[in-house]
Amino acid sequence: MTVKVEKIEGGMPHSTIMIAGLIAAVVLLYLTYANVLVGTEYFAFFGGLATVAALVWGSDTIKMLCSYGIGTGVPSAGMIAFGSGVIAMLFATKYGIAAPIVAVVLAAVIGAIIGYLANNVVNMRIPVMIQSLVEMAIIGAVVLMGYAAMMTGSFELTSLTTGNVSILGLSLPSYQASFLGGALIAAVFMLGAIAIQHPFNACLGPSWTQDRMLMLAAECGFLSMIVAAVMSMALISMSAALISLFVAVIGWYYTYTKYIELAHRDAAAWLDTKPIPELVEGQ
């Protein structure tokens, strides 16, 4: 049994964030299915919003787990989340419209077994270990599925593996120009894994406040979404990718200014260092 080393008081209770994050992420993932129903790609940006919702939830889960001092550093929690999540997510894409639900259930099972191994076999004895790793695996799977839906317009295996190349005006199917075949999944794996572990790693300490950390999580999520939106230009129509990019930039700007405000609020003192000092004449 390890000792809690960080205060956890203040802010919203974790269960509220968990339920809100899970429902928001799954509902937003399903909103991308409107692409299939209407026959466009313009709803792809909902996948990116699903990743932001899941990442906000994930940063609070990491806070809950890492406040016990797991000794391996905060990034390791993000890595195990996505390592177990990617497996559940790719398996779930086989199930068509049920994919988000299957991903959540399968990730919960994988997370529970890995949590049991970490807590009992490896003898970590952290009270929230199993629950945290279940949540982390679900978050990993949902975030990766959100990026997949955002970059391809769908979360089904066939559209993740098949892309289109146009040669001389002819559109030909190609496996190389796809989310999986082009290994874009490796890039979004790291985009998500870094975005999930950074907020708590940056905000931990005696002056930790929950709203500031969650705002930073949303900011990291939108920042990753900008990169994913740029990458999605290769896979979906340019106008749909630009909508994603527009939403991501707006979201990033809003959360960034909010985060800076909250950082001002929590800081003891604030010294604005100018980016490059200007050369003064005559010195």
Added chain:
Amino acid sequence: MTAVAAKPAAGAAVDMPAMIIGIIILLVIIAATYFIVGPGLAFMALIGVIVGGILIGFGVHFVPVGGAPAAMGQAPGIATGVAMLAAGAGLAGLFGGAWAAQTTDNLLVIVITGAIGGGLMMAITCMFVTFIYVYGMGIPNASGKVAKDPITGDTQTEFKSQGTEGHGLPFVSYVGGVIGGLFGGAGGTLIYLMLLDVYKDELPAMMNALPAQILPIAISLAGIFAIGMFLVNAVLAAYNITGTIEGPHDPKFKRFPRAIVACATASALCGMVAIMIVAV
């Protein structure tokens, strides 16, 4: 804060009932896979994935992980966490193995190439870490856990600063790092290779395409699963050593049986799901 002030109290004790439950889960997963896919390439791939996971979990115990205390010169080892170190060595090994897999079909050659990739990465990392410790931070290399270096026989205590657990990177830790890189690279490459064989075999029929067309997807799927399983195994092993270890001479090294059970079970679970993508 989390790394320094909070040394977790997870002891060296082995929880026997939990170990047995872990082994039972492992056997159930192996049996379930056998019943679903039958004796064949896919089942052998699962065994290969489990062996690869065990190699990764065992290899992490050799790597001198120092964490934040090492960065401040208060503990020996490389000044970063296991997830970063293992990912560096394992991915370097994976690149080496994947490169070799393009040119030959010999399993042994590919796995050894992957091992050399991981070992080389760790050797280079350890060398530059030592340069920075000695010439940048001005600290000698001294182990805090043993009085004499088990390999060179050099005494350690007179070089150790008071109030620290040792500092720098003693020779035995360097050797341990390279051995850990070899194991990690070999394990990661083995997982990649096993999954690649299954996907190359099954994907053309499943997606109704030519083997050459399917190759990018098979490589990408096997690669991302190998990375995912590598990270899961490395973090489980990191939890086992509670973050920091000096190398093979550290008393924490004796905890490795727990990590082997945990890594074998976790790899079996992830491997089964990864194989089910094409086999069901």
